[in-house]
Amino acid sequence: MTEPALLLDDVSHTFGGRPALDRLTLAVRPGRVTALIGLNGAGKTTALRALTGRLRPTHGVARILGHDPAGMPADVARRFGHVVDTPLVYPELTVTENLRCAARLHGVARRAAAAAADVAVGRMGLDPWRHTRAGALSTGNRQRLGTAGATLHRPTALILDEPTSALDPQGVVLVRELVRGLADDGAAVLVSSHHLDEVARIADEIVVLHGGRDVGRLEPGGTDLEQRFFAMVLDAGTRTTDTGPAKTDPAGTGSLR
């Protein structure tokens, strides 16, 4: 079996004594998309921050392509892409300039960077805004730009924290195609989301987090995902963090917000 390209091994983290992650182990192998799903405060972003090296976990090990994320060699860092917290976008630069910059930062040669930026503009539906300053973009288009910048070098390991949270239905489809395309080319992708319907369409595996713990897996092709999600969360109890009681979804949107 191939080695995981993204790995959290027995990772725990506390904030001021409060557990945010509790012995979480997660491995994403090349060609696979894993979705992390959970209620607000479940620990999704903390897990992704630990994996990207933005947070040094209290216990356990994080690895990106076999390396400590806080000290990746440059050639490994160039095969990695991520958007966690705020996307790396320069507000004073245009969409195209930002993407060229992102390509260069990921080690793409100058001439190829211009071409990669053009492809990324098209792929994320940003053509009407290619000469717009990033600071003047709508929230959704800024999110499209962040995702484009993190993926235009075709990373082999990719982490996206709620990549569709601000997107319209067209943007959701574009992100889905992008993520699936990268995975089909061999990338390992870890994506967090609140939207079961959406992750069921792109993920090979759905990991349910609650109170910082892995409380079970959902089969993306399965039925009654939402019911099974809430059953897992209720089973796990409400003993940790500020996750709070499980919420229902009266609007039937499939959103867990």
Ligand SMILES: Nc1ncnc2c1ncn2[C@@H]1O[C@H](COP(=O)(O)OP(=O)(O)OP(=O)(O)O)[C@@H](O)[C@H]1O
């Ligand atoms: N910098 C921080 N300082 C203190 N507590 C934090 C910090 N970041 C996260 N937490 C706490 O850790 C727990 C997990 O938070 P996290 O942001 O990882 O959850 P999440 O699943 O991403 O939530 P959401 O769906 O709301 O984005 C929560 O109890 C949160 O309050």
